[in-house]
Structure formats: C-alpha cells, structure tokens
Amino acid sequence: MSKNMKISERLGALSIKNVTKVYDPEGVNVKAVDNCSMEIEGGEVCMIVGPSGCGKTTLLNSIAGFHSITEGSIHLDNELLCGPEKPIAAQGADRMVVFQHGALFPWKTLQENVAYGPTVQKTLGAKEAMSKAGDMLAEAGLGNFLTRYPGEVSSGMARRAEIVRALINDPKVLLLDEPYRAMDALTKQIMHESLLETYDRTGVTIFFITHDLEEAIFLGDKVHIVTTRPCQLKKTVEVKIPRPRSYETQSSEDFRKLLAEVNEAVHEEAVKAFQAGERELA
Amino acid sequence: MSASSQATNGQNKIAKPQGFDLLIYRVKKYFGRLDPYLTILGIGLWLFTYWVLCEGLQVWRFTKLPGPVAVSKDWFSTTPFQGISIFTAEYYDHIAVSCRRILIAFGIATALGVPLGLFMGWSRSIRDYIFPLIEVLRPIPILAWVPLSILLLPGFEWPVLFLATLASFFVTTLNAMLGVDSIDEEYFRAAGCLGSSRWDVFMNVVVPGALPFIFTGLQISIGVAWFSLVAAEMVSGDLGLGYLIVDAYMNNVTVPMVIAMITLGFIGYFSSALVRMLGNKLMAWHVKELNQQGR
Known part of the structure; x- marks a missing residue:
C-alpha cells in the first residue's frame, strides 16, 4: 500500500450500517448501541469520541468479533462481517485490536x-x-x-x-481502544508521533477510540462524535490539516477552531452521560 | 529516536553481577538485613522454651516428653539409646519409604490434577460434568477415606498411596482451574484476533496463564500430600515416618517419635522449597514482573 494512493482506493473500508446492540443482563434490556451508522474509507484514520460508557467499545468489539450485534450489519471491503443472518463476526487477523x-x-x-x-x-x-x-x-x-x-x-x-x-x-484495519489512556502527556506525544509514522508507512485503516479531544484531532482524518448511551453518531468533523503533522500543528489556529467545534459537541453528551451516571459496559 | 536508543544502549552496558558474584551479592544482602537474625532469635527462643518446659523446670506433663538435650543426644549418637539416630540404617529406611511414596503420590496427583483442572477451566462443558462431583468429594476428610481404601485396595502400600494422592489431587485440580479463571479475558481475545486455533489458545494462553496459580497449588498440595501420607501410614503402614511415630508411641519410646516429627518438618519444608524453585524456573516472566514491583 503506497501513500501515493488516494484514501478511497485503499483496502480496509468499513461500513457500519444501522447497528444496534442490546445487552440483556438480568432480564433487563440495555441498549448500548442504537441504529448507529458510519462509513470509514480504506486507509482513513477515524477517531471515535464520546463520553465514558457510551458504547464505543461495544462497537469496536462487534467489528472485532468479540460479541454479536442485535440489528444492522458491518461490512469490510464489501464483505459481510456480521449482519442479520450472522450476528457475530469471525475473529481474524485482518482486523487487529x-x-x-x-x-x-x-x-x-x-x-x-x-x-x-x-x-x-x-x-x-x-x-x-x-x-x-x-x-x-x-x-x-x-x-x-x-x-x-x-x-x-x-x-x-x-x-x-x-x-x-x-x-x-x-491487517486491513487497526482497532485501537483508548490505547494511550493511562499515559502521561509526554509519553503520549511520543506514542502519537510513532503511530503517525507507522500510518504514513503502512496506510492501514485506523479505528481509534479516545476521550482525548486533542489526540482525536491531531491523529485523525475524521472525528466521529457519538452520543451517550445508546451510542449513535452525533456529528462528524473532518480534519483537513495536511500530513505529515507535527506537534506545532497543535498550536495552529485551524487546530484550535476544530477543537472548539468538537468540544462543544462532546460536552453536551458528557453532561448527559454524567447525569445518567451509568456504569461502563464491557 | 537516535538519542533515545543511544541512551538505552548505555543503560544495557552496565554489567550485572553473574554466577558466583551474584551469589556473594545475594548472601551479603541477606545478612545485611535484620531478617536472618530475627529467624535465629526465633528458633533460639522456641528451643529454649522447649528445654525449660521439659528439662529445665520439668513442668507437670512435659516430663513425659523428651527434651531437646535428650533428643539430640540420641539423634546424633552412634549407639542410640532408643534405637533411632542418623547412624542407623533404619532411620533412612523410614525416610526413603516416605519420600518414595510422596514422589509417587504427588506425581500422580500432579499428572492428573493439572490437566484436569486446566480442561475444567477451559471448557464449560467439562466443568459442568466434573466440578460438582469434585466439590462434593473434596470436603470429605482424608481420614474418612481410610476404611474404604483398606477395603478396596490390597496390602499396605496401595491404600497409603491412594490416600496421599487423593488429598493432593483435589488441591491441584482446583488451583489449576482457578488459574484459568484468573486469566484476563483480553488475552483470549488477543489470541483470537491473532488467528489462534482453540488448541493454540490452550497451549499459549491457558497453560502459561494458569502457571502461577498451578504452582501455588502445587506448594499447598505437596504439604497436603505429606499430611495425608503420615495419617495413612499411622493407620495402615509397615514403614515410613508416620509409622515410626505411631510405632515409637506404642512401644513407649518417645525419642524416636520426636525425631520423626522434626524430620518430617524439615523434609516437608525442603520439598515445598523444591516445588517453589521449579516454579520460579518455569515462570521467569512472572518472577521478573514481581521483581519490577519491588517484591
């Protein structure tokens, strides 16, 4: 996979259509994901941002094949991963977590x-x-x-x-679930640089869950903001900052504007999530 | 990148003590701390109390017991007054018989218990079949099995081996199963998306992941094996340290009784240390991880 190729020509396109996931612990239905749709192009860095416990990880687990979905379908490069007839995707090395x-x-x-x-x-x-x-x-x-x-x-x-x-x-897709959550800011910075370097070299599709808004904008081509539980796509922000990006990017005017835009959308959901006070699902 | 890799290179060049130097370092470190002196003091206090009760003040019923002086006089004598010392072949016969029984019993219990426990932890249906049965049999005290084993098995040797194996088997099985339960779900998921077959998962996640629990279990299980062996030898036996204790008591010679008890203590201690050493050897990753945490 060469970096000269346009993103849309690369492998690893994920298509998430109307996915719903209902958990049934102790006879009470809990909707973790509700009618969530997303299109992720091959070779895109797609950042998923949303409040804690909103069902982002549920979405990732469905793609990876760790658990089933209740409704909807997920395709990878037009091949069905999971859908109505096949609620749980087969685990495989094309999607690495x-x-x-x-x-x-x-x-x-x-x-x-x-x-x-x-x-x-x-x-x-x-x-x-x-x-x-x-x-x-x-x-x-x-x-x-x-x-x-x-x-x-x-x-x-x-x-x-x-x-x-x-x-x-x-792999066609790299699925990352808050991988740098517990790290200090300085280490994070080094990790970001090395991830971007890896991305520039391989052009693998990246599906990245995070709480860190600056991280989302710095790394991503698109930032998908999802609602509090049940998880739905609320807003997509395109990041048109050219690559390769460096840490100076973070102090640019464009970056600040995007951050404000994302922050506004997320904050509303965070308040709702906090008031609901629900525990995170596995 | 280059600066950071240079720094790590430098760090790696600091020579760590190896072999004999490492041993010297460890011994020095050990005696530099308070622990060994406290241990010596503790043993000294215990021996002194024992002496005071039996020989010094001769307190009431303690006069029936041989004191530390009487015991060590016989134990290290070429012509022991009551028949057992480190110079009599009989002493070593008893030790050898007991050790051989432990080796067989512990070996069988481990060879059966570890795989069974691992499979029970790994497969829901195997667990459903076996676990309830084991949980019912496990609380039955080993002494309660004595009549059954004598009825069922011929001679002296088989009942004794059966009883020692049984007790040890339950502990080993349960710990191996709990060891599998203790493995973080994420390792199974990671193995799954790396393209493992079910057998790959068993060999690369279940077995190594359960090892720390297995070895904790084996240390307990070898203790339990000694415990039930001696009980079995006391009831049904012709040789062995447990038999020696009962035999000495019946013949009213108390010194061999105490010698056998102390011998059991030391051998038990060494056998579990041996298991621990083997465990540490097999789990270098675990030992290093604990070292990193300053333990």
Whole structure:
C-alpha cells in the first residue's frame, strides 16, 4: 500500500450500517448501541469520541468479533462481517485490536509476542516469524528489548510492541481502544508521533477510540462524535490539516477552531452521560 | 529516536553481577538485613522454651516428653539409646519409604490434577460434568477415606498411596482451574484476533496463564500430600515416618517419635522449597514482573 494512493482506493473500508446492540443482563434490556451508522474509507484514520460508557467499545468489539450485534450489519471491503443472518463476526487477523489495558502475553518476550500471529496462522515458519518480529521491533526502536518480557518494559514500549504485534499480520484495519489512556502527556506525544509514522508507512485503516479531544484531532482524518448511551453518531468533523503533522500543528489556529467545534459537541453528551451516571459496559 | 536508543544502549552496558558474584551479592544482602537474625532469635527462643518446659523446670506433663538435650543426644549418637539416630540404617529406611511414596503420590496427583483442572477451566462443558462431583468429594476428610481404601485396595502400600494422592489431587485440580479463571479475558481475545486455533489458545494462553496459580497449588498440595501420607501410614503402614511415630508411641519410646516429627518438618519444608524453585524456573516472566514491583 503506497501513500501515493488516494484514501478511497485503499483496502480496509468499513461500513457500519444501522447497528444496534442490546445487552440483556438480568432480564433487563440495555441498549448500548442504537441504529448507529458510519462509513470509514480504506486507509482513513477515524477517531471515535464520546463520553465514558457510551458504547464505543461495544462497537469496536462487534467489528472485532468479540460479541454479536442485535440489528444492522458491518461490512469490510464489501464483505459481510456480521449482519442479520450472522450476528457475530469471525475473529481474524485482518482486523487487529490493540487493547485498552494492553494485552501482550506477559509470559512471552516481546519478540515471541510479535512472532505469535504469523506462527499460529502458519503464514511464516517459526524461525522466519521470529526474525521478522525482531526486524520489525528494531524498526520501531525496540531492538534492544527483544528478549524482555512485557512486565519489564515501560507501558509506552509495551504499547508500541503491541502495535507491532498487530502490524506484522498485515491487517486491513487497526482497532485501537483508548490505547494511550493511562499515559502521561509526554509519553503520549511520543506514542502519537510513532503511530503517525507507522500510518504514513503502512496506510492501514485506523479505528481509534479516545476521550482525548486533542489526540482525536491531531491523529485523525475524521472525528466521529457519538452520543451517550445508546451510542449513535452525533456529528462528524473532518480534519483537513495536511500530513505529515507535527506537534506545532497543535498550536495552529485551524487546530484550535476544530477543537472548539468538537468540544462543544462532546460536552453536551458528557453532561448527559454524567447525569445518567451509568456504569461502563464491557 | 537516535538519542533515545543511544541512551538505552548505555543503560544495557552496565554489567550485572553473574554466577558466583551474584551469589556473594545475594548472601551479603541477606545478612545485611535484620531478617536472618530475627529467624535465629526465633528458633533460639522456641528451643529454649522447649528445654525449660521439659528439662529445665520439668513442668507437670512435659516430663513425659523428651527434651531437646535428650533428643539430640540420641539423634546424633552412634549407639542410640532408643534405637533411632542418623547412624542407623533404619532411620533412612523410614525416610526413603516416605519420600518414595510422596514422589509417587504427588506425581500422580500432579499428572492428573493439572490437566484436569486446566480442561475444567477451559471448557464449560467439562466443568459442568466434573466440578460438582469434585466439590462434593473434596470436603470429605482424608481420614474418612481410610476404611474404604483398606477395603478396596490390597496390602499396605496401595491404600497409603491412594490416600496421599487423593488429598493432593483435589488441591491441584482446583488451583489449576482457578488459574484459568484468573486469566484476563483480553488475552483470549488477543489470541483470537491473532488467528489462534482453540488448541493454540490452550497451549499459549491457558497453560502459561494458569502457571502461577498451578504452582501455588502445587506448594499447598505437596504439604497436603505429606499430611495425608503420615495419617495413612499411622493407620495402615509397615514403614515410613508416620509409622515410626505411631510405632515409637506404642512401644513407649518417645525419642524416636520426636525425631520423626522434626524430620518430617524439615523434609516437608525442603520439598515445598523444591516445588517453589521449579516454579520460579518455569515462570521467569512472572518472577521478573514481581521483581519490577519491588517484591
């Protein structure tokens, strides 16, 4: 995938149509997502912003195939992932998830973690997978930490290794669920730069859930603001700041304007969510 | 990027002590702390109390017990007054028999319990079949199984092995199952989207993820195995440390009784230390993680 291609020509287009998800804990129906539709073009960085517990993660889990949807359909490059006849998508390496709390296997070294995907999918032999994993980690600046366990490295490094573990499978879509939530501002900045660099290199579609509005605008091509539970698309803000972006971008006039626009839309929902006081769903 | 990788290079070049140097460092560190002295003081106080009660003041019923002086005199004598010392072959026969029984019982319990527990944690239907049954059998005290095992199994050896295995098996199975339950759902999800088959998940997530619980379980289970072995040897046995205790008591020689008890304590301690060491070796990732947390 070359960066010269226009976004619309790239693979990894997600089409979310009228998706509804109803949870049924203890006999009481809870609507987490209600008739939510979104079109995400291939190679687009799509940021999902909304109040805590609004059902953003539910949407991501439906795409990844971690649970079923009640109504609607989700297509990836015009192929059905899940829909009325097939409520739960098959899990697969075309959609790689980077988890909120990090899910590198703590019992495998960074290199073993990265090599795991190609090894079990048998796209590479065990040895080739290890050497490719080593190369890719080195490329991400983790060359000195190949034999370390995730518990021995900083959260920033672990998160970076997790993204490498996802990318080694050549996914069409990278699904990130607030991956930098617990990080300090300085580490976040480094993580953002490295994610943008990865994006510029691979052109993978990115579906990124966040609470951080500045992060959303800095990274995204589009920012989708969703309502408080049940989750619906409220507003889409296009970010027309040219790439490559650097941290100076954040002090530009355009950036500030976009931030104000997004903030206004989100704030309303945040107030509603706070007053409802509902607990986050898994 | 280049500046940061240089910095990490520099950090890696600080030589960590290895091999013998590391051992010296650890020993120095250990004796630099208060812990060993408190341990020595604790043992000293306990021995002193024991001596005062039995030999020093000869308090009431304690006169029936051999004191620390009487016990150690016999224990380390080439011609022990009451028949058992570190120079008699009989002493080692009892130890060897008990150790062999533990090895067999603990081995069988582990070989059966760990896979069973893992499968119970991994598969809902296997758990539904087996878990209720285990939960009913588990609370039955091991001594309650004694008559049944003597009726069912021939000779001295089989009932004893059966009882020691049974107790150890329940602990191991339950811990292995809880170990699987303790694994974060996200590891299963991650394995799923990385394209794992169900067997890949079992080998790469279920087994390593449950290991810390399994080894906690094994440490308890080897203790339980000793406990039930001795109980079994007391009721139905011809050799072994448990038998020695009861035999000595019946023949009114109390020194071998105390020697056997203390020996049991030491062997039990070493056997669980051995299990712990094996666990740490298999779970380098876990040990390093705990070290990072300053534990």
